[in-house]
Amino acid sequence: MSAPGAADENDVPAVTRALARFVAEHPSAGWGDHVEREALRTFRNWLACAIGASHHPTLEAALAGVMELAPSRQASVLGRAERVDIASAALLNGIASHTFDFDDTHLATIIHPAGPVASAALAIAEHSGTSGRALLDALVIGVDVECRIGNAIYPDHYDRGWHITGSVGMLGAAAACSRLLGLDTRQTTMALGIAASQPTGVREQFGSMTKPLHPGAAARAGLMSALLARHGFTASASALEAPRGLLRTFSTKHDWREIVEGLGERFEIVKNTYKPFACGVVIHPAIDGCAQLRDEANIDADAVERVELRVHPLVLELTGKRAPRTGLEGKFSVYHACAAALLFGTAGVREFSDACVNDPRVVALRERVTAHADEGIDEAACEVTLTLRDGRTLHKRIEHAVGSLERPMSDRDLDRKFHGLVDPVLGEAAADELLARCAQLPQTSEVRRLVDAARAV
């Protein structure tokens, strides 16, 4: 083996073994507070997304399919009363967490890191009665493995058509489960190797239920890989980097240094971001501007004569739908999104429901929104001008929307998002209780206590 970091195809570092050693042997203590903080935020945000979608038609269909296996009752389906085997729990919670397209994003790779990793790790942690500390360690390490591999192959791999969250996520899930099961370096090498044969997801599925299947299937594949490795199942020890290994089979770019440099010293989870609004990021600046004006000026929407937006042309190209009729269509209408944000102060799941899109107040305000495409404005930016019936005008310019790396979601933002997702499923009091248990997670001796509060009774 060559020096770690060599990117030459003839001098490829043994990345499968290097990652396995990191997963099995990293002491976990010693990483900074910012790693710890982002791990907790990643977990809390993922939990809310999974609970929020736990009764969506996507989850109902997936659960009905899984129930045909008459699974044992090992682990919880978040937000519901059903319990299923750990592999199915990983699958279902992974599907739910990505159903609203409202989860988290590692912007450098556009991987949604928590779906595959947290869904697999929580199933193992609940079933085997592990501590919150162990779960958080597994989450940091699993996210690091998947995002480092993503860094090595993005964008070529994604450009080919792979949905990178599912096609790389199973490696993060395998890492997290190997760590939780206490596999040694050799066994973890096998677990990563077994997972390396099971990528999920092509981008053609965007717009169908199979999109959220991708993180779910990745979670299940990673979990099963770790279980098989624990019992002596074997794989190639260079399943990632060999000439016929995964990374060279499904990507032409392989920057091996991204995988091994600083491994165990710096952690990709600190770059995770959380979506403030349940739609594509392209209209987040406009939503943010409207929501800020509403809060700052305490405006009654009836007092608004008209709303004028100045946006990058891409905004109208992607979200220029003037008269959406369904919640899903609403995600492609900057007019609807801004009207909803002015009326309700946010644009979450409820604001992209069929009911909200057809709410007469929303429709009336939406018709008073105009948008002007302007090449001179950055994609990340937006200008909003409100003209009130009393003649006043209010103006807001957004350089970076909330939820970006430049303006990360505050803990208060995340709490509000949490309640928006969880309250309709479990009720506000239960959501508060669950938030409290999330805060105590590093000290919790059994993760089960948290899961008990995340289940419908």
Added chain:
Amino acid sequence: MSAPGAADENDVPAVTRALARFVAEHPSAGWGDHVEREALRTFRNWLACAIGASHHPTLEAALAGVMELAPSRQASVLGRAERVDIASAALLNGIASHTFDFDDTHLATIIHPAGPVASAALAIAEHSGTSGRALLDALVIGVDVECRIGNAIYPDHYDRGWHITGSVGMLGAAAACSRLLGLDTRQTTMALGIAASQPTGVREQFGSMTKPLHPGAAARAGLMSALLARHGFTASASALEAPRGLLRTFSTKHDWREIVEGLGERFEIVKNTYKPFACGVVIHPAIDGCAQLRDEANIDADAVERVELRVHPLVLELTGKRAPRTGLEGKFSVYHACAAALLFGTAGVREFSDACVNDPRVVALRERVTAHADEGIDEAACEVTLTLRDGRTLHKRIEHAVGSLERPMSDRDLDRKFHGLVDPVLGEAAADELLARCAQLPQTSEVRRLVDAARAV
């Protein structure tokens, strides 16, 4: 949509829907006797392979992993007493059937067709109490779907590093299960679409237990895709052929005509072949020559002074190991394989065991085998010359080994192979009983009766 058969990238036929319509609506009656015959042979050969490896360390490890899910007892693990949920049965029987690398081959694509398809279909058929007729229909249709898709992308797809049995097999499994579950065209389109996000297997795994995991994982993925589709889970209806669909994501060759031309009229299963020997095909001609000489001349191996082989150079390049020490190494020794064939008349699982490779009689004979590489002899051919201690010489030239398309395995050959695999697990009487039930399969009202005879008690 364009006319079926267009291969131009700008004029791509809707192959996902075309395959779904075929799977859901083909009457099944009306295909020729040769289709029916090969379906039965494909099933019988697959069954023997799965039972034969049912106690191999690969299966023990996989079963131990699956048992961590505490699965319900819906379907049988062939050759064993354990029962597991249908998804796990598909996985485990698919792994077992490919463990000895002794199953079947669609030579045009080197897909091993039965592993993904039969493993998934039998689990559904056993659990839902379907007829033998329905199982055979599903097998023909599932194999047709996977091999047609293979034809469209081979060899480019395989050359990239994908193990095509696992990376295409899930589509055959989804087709077979959709058929058995009675899904309509729309639901079957969804099942194929869901499966299209779940390819398994890179070639770097060859030599490890993850190689046989590929058909097993493909079987499980196809089965789950059909179950999800039955309950309304959605996917792209052009998940195979769209620009970001599976076939264009993981292959640069797409001959769409291979998928749609003659669909429902000619069937790829008639091109299936069955391995007579449990090793790579490159030394099959030499084994065949030695076995034939032994049978024809009724030779006592002690009477053999020396054995001379004339073979294509590739034979020595791939299988030139002079002194193998394990069964696995024996597969890479033409010397061992020929000695075993002269002594035992075949080269099955037993002949590639550690015990046989170290048997003093085999070792003594192996040392009297010489092989001469000759560019002038075809890869498919071989010449064998025996010199006996009494001075006589015997000669045999093989143009095509048994098991090739030119010299297919006879039903008697398949029976012998069946007993070689099944007798050590279930006993000779039970193997005979099982063969009888295989023969009755088209008339069997419940497949369960056959499975009962394939299970250890």
